[in-house]
Amino acid sequence: MAVSQSGEAGVEAAEVAPKDARPLDFSQPTKFTTDLRRHLTAALGSFAESISQELSAQLKCDVELVLGEVSQDTWAAARARLATDAIAVGVQSGEPERALLVSVELSWVMQALECMLGGTAAQAPAERHLSEIDWVLAKGLFDTFVAGLSKVWTELEGPALKRGELDLEGDAGVSAPATEPTLAVSMESKIDGAGSSMTLLIPWAAAQAIADAARPHSHHHTPLPGPSSEGLRSGLAVAQVLLRAEVGTLQMPIERMLEIVPGALVELSEPAADGVILYAEEVSVGRGRPGRSGTRKAVKLEASHEAPVRAETYAKLGRAELERARAHAETLAGEDAPGILHSIFVRVWAELGRTHMSLGGALELAAGAVVELDQSAEEPVELFANGVCFASGSLVVTGDGVWGVKVDRLV
Numbered sequence: 001m002a003v004s005q006s007g008e009a010g011v012e013a014a015e016v017a018p019k020d021a022r023p024l025d026f027s028q029p030t031k032f033t034t035d036l037r038r039h040l041t042a043a044l045g046s047f048a049e050s051i052s053q054e055l056s057a058q059l060k061c062d063v064e065l066v067l068g069e070v071s072q073d074t075w076a077a078a079r080a081r082l083a084t085d086a087i088a089v090g091v092q093s094g095e096p097e098r099a100l101l102v103s104v105e106l107s108w109v110m111q112a113l114e115c116m117l118g119g120t121a122a123q124a125p126a127e128r129h130l131s132e133i134d135w136v137l138a139k140g141l142f143d144t145f146v147a148g149l150s151k152v153w154t155e156l157e158g159p160a161l162k163r164g165e166l167d168l169e170g171d172a173g174v175s176a177p178a179t180e181p182t183l184a185v186s187m188e189s190k191i192d193g194a195g196s197s198m199t200l201l202i203p204w205a206a207a208q209a210i211a212d213a214a215r216p217h218s219h220h221h222t223p224l225p226g227p228s229s230e231g232l233r234s235g236l237a238v239a240q241v242l243l244r245a246e247v248g249t250l251q252m253p254i255e256r257m258l259e260i261v262p263g264a265l266v267e268l269s270e271p272a273a274d275g276v277i278l279y280a281e282e283v284s285v286g287r288g289r290p291g292r293s294g295t296r297k298a299v300k301l302e303a304s305h306e307a308p309v310r311a312e313t314y315a316k317l318g319r320a321e322l323e324r325a326r327a328h329a330e331t332l333a334g335e336d337a338p339g340i341l342h343s344i345f346v347r348v349w350a351e352l353g354r355t356h357m358s359l360g361g362a363l364e365l366a367a368g369a370v371v372e373l374d375q376s377a378e379e380p381v382e383l384f385a386n387g388v389c390f391a392s393g394s395l396v397v398t399g400d401g402v403w404g405v406k407v408d409r410l411v
Contacts, residue, residue: 031181090164157213
C-alpha cells in the first residue's frame with residue numbers, strides 16, 4: 001500500500017502486477033531447522049573422518065571422505081539430482097518409512113573393488129558389468145560404511161541402522177512422499193587420489209527421532225505464587241492459542257480500502273527483508289522467514305527475543321459494517337464519498353496463514369524453530385481489515401523491496 005506525503009494510504013490498481021514485483025517462492029521446505037542441520041552436519045563430519053580411517057584399513061590404501069554441501073529440498077527434487085549411473089544403497093532403521101538412501105557413483109565402487117583385489121584405484125575401469133563376486137565384495141564395503149553411520153546415528157539418539165538393498169537401476173527400495181522435506185548431504189571421496197562422490201538423502205521421517213531428542217525439554221520459569229502454582233502453570237501451558245503469520249500492515253480510510261479490486265497491487269509498509277511476524281493471538285512471539293514444510297506453508301523463526309508488541313487495532317469493523325459500506329459506496333459511484341468514509345480508519349494487514357499451538361509451545365519458540373501453518377503452500381494469502389478477511393491474492397516482493405499482495409478476488 002503506497003503512502004502519500006499527506007499520510008493517506010493509496011492503492012495502485014492494475015490488471016496485472018508490475019513487472020518488478022516477483023512472487024514469493026514456496027518451493028523450498030523448511031522442516032530441518034538451522035540448529036538441527038548444524039547438529040547433523042557436525043555428526044556427519046565426524047563420521048566422514050572415522051569412516052575414512054576404517055575404509056583405508058579395509059582397502060589397504062589411502063581413502064579420504066570429506067563432507068560437502070548440505071542442502072534441504074523435497075524428496076522428489078533431491079532424488080532427481082542423483083547421478084543416473086550411481087549405485088543406490090538402502091539404509092534401514094527398522095521402519096520402512098524411516099529409511100535413508102545412499103547414492104554412490106559407480107566409479108567409487110570400481111576404485112574400491114580394484115584396491116580390494118590388490119590393484120590400485122587408477123587401474124579401475126570407468127565401468128564394467130559387476131559379477132556376483134563384485135556384488136558380494138561391494139556389500140561388505142557398504143556394511144562397513146553403514147555400521148559407521150549407525151554408530152553416529154545412535155549417538156544422536158536415533159535408531160540403529162543396517163544396510164538394506166543395493167540397486168544399480170533404482171532406489172534400493174527406499175521411498176518417501178514426493179513433497180517430504182529431505183536433507184541432501186554430499187560427500188567427496190578420494191581413493192589413492194582418484195576422486196568421486198556420493199550423496200546421503202535423509203527424509204524428515206528418518207530424522208524426526210533425532211529432532212525430537214535435540215529439542216530442549218527444560219526451561220526456567222519464574223514460579224507462580226500459591227500452593228496450586230504448578231497446576232495452574234501446567235493448565236496454562238497446554239491451553240491452545242491462535243498463531244497468525246502476519247506479513248505486513250497499514251491503516252487507511254475505509255474509502256481507500258473499498259477501492260481495492262481484483263488486479264490491484266496492495267503495497268504494504270514492511271520491508272520483505274524483515275520477514276514476517278508471528279503473533280500468538282495479538283502479541284508477537286517472533287519474526288521469521290516464510291517457506292514451506294511438506295505441502296504446507298511454514299515460518300522459520302530467525303528472532304524470538306525481540307520485545308513483544310501488540311497488534312494495533314482501529315475502529316471496529318465487522319462483516320455487516322463492511323457490506324453496508326460497500327453497498328453505500330456503490331450507490332455513490334461518481335459522487336464524492338461522505339465524510340464518514342474518510343474519517344473511519346481501519347487496520348489492513350496480510351496473513352501468510354494461521355495455526356493453533358499450546359501456549360507453552362508458543363512461549364518456548366526459539367530461533368531456528370519451524371512453525372507449520374494450516375494452509376497449503378498453494379493457497380493465497382489473505383487481506384484483513386480489523387479482523388475481517390475481505391480479499392485474497394498472491395504474495396509478492398515489489399521493486400522497492402516491500403511486501404505486496406496482488407489481489408485475485410474479493411471475499
